[in-house]
Amino acid sequence: MVEKNLDFRSDTVTLPTPEMREAMAKAELGDDVYGEDPTVNKLEKLAARMLGKEAALLVTSGTQGNLVSVLAHTMRGDEIILEAESHIYLNEVGGYAVIGGLTARPVRGEMGWMRPEDIEAAIRPPNIHYPRTGLICVENTHNRAGGIPLTPEQLEADWEVAKRHGLPVHMDGARIFNAAVALRVDVKELARYADSVMFCLSKGLCAPVGSLVVGSEEFIERARKYRKMLGGGMRQAGIIAAPGIIALTKMVDRLEEDHENAKLLAEGLRDLGIKILHPVMTNMVYIDVSPLGWTGEDWRKACEQLGWKSFGWPHSPIVRLVTHYGIEREDIESFLDGLRRLVPKRV
Secondary structure, eight states: OOOOOOBOSOGGGOOOOHHHHHHHHHOOOOOGGGTOOHHHHHHHHHHHHHHTOSEEEEESOHHHHHHHHHHHHOOTTOEEEEETTOHHHHSSTTHHHHTTOOEEEEEOOBTTBOOHHHHHHHSOOSOTTSOOEEEEEEESSBTTTTSBOOOHHHHHHHHHHHHHTTOOEEEEOTTHHHHHHHHTSOHHHHHTTOSEEEEESSSTTOOSSOEEEEEOHHHHHHHHHHHHHTTOOOSSTHHHHHHHHHHHHHSSTTHHHHHHHHHHHHHHHHHTTOEEOSOOOSSEEEEEOGGGTOOHHHHHHHHHHTTOBOOOBTTBOEEEEEOOTTOOHHHHHHHHHHHHTTSOOOO
């Protein structure tokens, strides 16, 4: 029986499964800073193997994972190229600038994808007046583009530009398993077009804490040192690695349920006159409630009446809804039934 979790705000609100809770209680532990936590070591080897990389590093969060990756790839004073609405650029507190001494060159993408010719144009030529281009960052799935998965072909096109210029590529793959499931490809096919990948255990995969960074052994050693610098040197971290192992071995395939629920939700909302802003391909539905004469705050209050949590602001009619473990098809159907009683009647 799935524990209900009627919350559209994010897939970060997922609760660990009973099997994860049991694994935490029984985890074999050691000091991870010394490399002696066997459960962490097992998780890192599993992650590296699944994504086709040499090594992996457990980090406390996706933000920390992205930051240690960016730092490990660059030198102070470098410029990084990333999509203009990417998570690293907009939602990670400017860590690349504050801690890394880096500048950003945002490139406007098409549904989250930076076209290779636009990346090429953004790469700095050698010039005493310019910062050195040090890294290209991609995001898959792309959050602000509606959870759109980037295809292997799109990633390969950007990768080829990077390699032509001798540049590394880092992938913010917080939801890379959503992308792989939606595209019906092995996750390795997405990870192969990045020198490093960060992905989250604590979103759709339902683990309570943690993300992983994968890459070459040399890269991971540099990232490990930056993790320590950022206060991420964990001790008996097997207690959070244990549910991560369950996440990777038991929770990937069920992501398809979240995608189907998101599509069902989008169809029902569209029938009510609500505008769907992006193609729904994974577990995100971006909506515009202004056709109802509502603000985001009106939406939030309507959801609250129905026993659901959802973001919504007075100044914007745009809302993101995320499906995840704890929300089942019957819950979506019940929500839509309730919403039909609350929305203004269509003329």
